[in-house]
Amino acid sequence: MKEPVYNTHYKKEDYFGDPYPGLVSFFEAYEPKGHVLDLGCGQGRDALCLGRLGYTVTGVDVSTVGIEQMNQVAHREALNVNGKVGDVNSFKISDEHDIILLDSMLHFYKRDVEKETKFLQRMASDLKGDGVLAIFMIKGEQRENQLKRVLNETRFGWEVLADRYTDYPEFDAVYHMYIIKKHG
Numbered sequence: 001m002k003e004p005v006y007n008t009h010y011k012k013e014d015y016f017g018d019p020y021p022g023l024v025s026f027f028e029a030y031e032p033k034g035h036v037l038d039l040g041c042g043q044g045r046d047a048l049c050l051g052r053l054g055y056t057v058t059g060v061d062v063s064t065v066g067i068e069q070m071n072q073v074a075h076r077e078a079l080n081v082n083g084k085v086g087d088v089n090s091f092k093i094s095d096e097h098d099i100i101l102l103d104s105m106l107h108f109y110k111r112d113v114e115k116e117t118k119f120l121q122r123m124a125s126d127l128k129g130d131g132v133l134a135i136f137m138i139k140g141e142q143r144e145n146q147l148k149r150v151l152n153e154t155r156f157g158w159e160v161l162a163d164r165y166t167d168y169p170e171f172d173a174v175y176h177m178y179i180i181k182k183h184g
């Protein structure tokens with residue numbers, strides 16, 4: 001099997017740096033502190049932070065290195081954070097998952113539009129009735145239009161819990177935090 005690209009990146013500890021401050025403050029205040037499914041969790045910068053805030057987290061990533069690092073920290077700190085090596089495109093969403101977190105997982109680059117559109121459609125439909133979809137992405141008109149188009153075309157209602165842009169020095173970019181709750 002081909003070595004996952006991020007296995008090389010994750011030889012550097014904390015490759016992506018600290019979690020996005022907007023993510024931390026949103027989830028600090030949010031209640032109830034349920035079960036988060038962090039798809040493409042990498043080294044667990046968000047998953048571990050959420051675990052420390054009292055959430056139960058399942059993290060999925062194709063990078064064996066990232067998952068191993070995350071699970072070691074979770075074990076050391078006795079957090080309710082469990083990393084699994086797997087493909088997000090086939091990982092099963094269940095009613096146990098209150099929140100699906102996609103941080104830097106949607107880019108809608110031309111070559112990926114179809115695949116990511118299908119992925120987002122599946123997230124939207126498999127998420128439970130009152131579940132939350134928390135999306136973090138670098139600002140960009142085209143990609144955000146695509147995101148909203150896909151969600152608007154679902155048969156569900158989406159209540160916006162957070163829709164904020166802020167500077168994100170770690171990524172040298174403006175980041176968009178878009179957190180929505182499913183109805184129907």
Ligand SMILES: C[S@@+](CC[C@H](N)C(=O)[O-])C[C@H]1O[C@@H](n2cnc3c(N)ncnc32)[C@H](O)[C@@H]1O
Pocket residue numbers: 004006016039040041042043044045046060061062063066086087088089102103104105
């Ligand atoms: C840009 S990184 C973001 C990592 C993490 N969400 C964060 O913000 O720190 C993208 C991550 O998605 C993972 N990934 C990409 N495609 C995947 C797939 N099909 N299944 C599982 N993980 C995947 C990569 O291994 C990488 O860790």
